[in-house]
Amino acid sequence: MNITQYLTEEHRKCDNIYAEVENAVVNEDWERAEKLFREFKEKTLLHFDKEEKVLFPEFEEKTGIVMGPTQVMRMEHEQARQILNQMEEALKNRNKKEFLSLGESLMILIQQHNMKEEQILYPMSDQNLNPSEMVEKMAELGEV
Ligand SMILES: [Fe+2]
Ligand SMILES: [Fe+2]
Numbered sequence: 784m785n786i787t788q789y790l791t792e793e794h795r796k797c798d799n800i801y802a803e804v805e806n807a808v809v810n811e812d813w814e815r816a817e818k819l820f821r822e823f824k825e826k827t828l829l830h831f832d833k834e835e836k837v838l839f840p841e842f843e844e845k846t847g848i849v850m851g852p853t854q855v856m857r858m859e860h861e862q863a864r865q866i867l868n869q870m871e872e873a874l875k876n877r878n879k880k881e882f883l884s885l886g887e888s889l890m891i892l893i894q895q896h897n898m899k900e901e902q903i904l905y906p907m908s909d910q911n912l913n914p915s916e917m918v919e920k921m922a923e924l925g926e927v
Pocket of ligand 2: 790794830834897900
């Protein structure tokens with residue numbers, strides 16, 4: 784398995800969990816929504832960690848590209864983390880409208896972010912890094 788396959792699969796898993804979160808919120812099944820949201824947040828943050836702690840530093844070292852795509856990706860992760868915290872708050876307050884509107888913003892951000900990774904950053908990483916070594920190191924951080 785290469786880096787593109789491994790991390791793209793994680794994007795899909797997170798997308799699928801979010802679809803379930805959204806469903807639960809729409810149906811005002813709050814307990815289920817909270818449980819699923821915790822899982823979604825945890826997995827999304829773990830995925831970001833794999834990129835920030837393993838992939839990006841190695842990418843920067845091997846390609847010498849330091850002020851490029853990895854910096855943009857880190858900034859977008861930070862934006863996503865902020866929205867996730869706001870969503871957590873909205874969920875705590877059972878604010879359906881606010882939660883769904885934040886969720887929509889997050890999905891737009893994440894879809895554009897993931898597309899850039901899947902089409903540019905991951906393929907470049909597979910070309911310039913050691914894919915099996917990278918996948919192994921990322922897997923050590925846990926399973927999404
Ligand atoms: Fe990312
Ligand atoms: Fe990613």
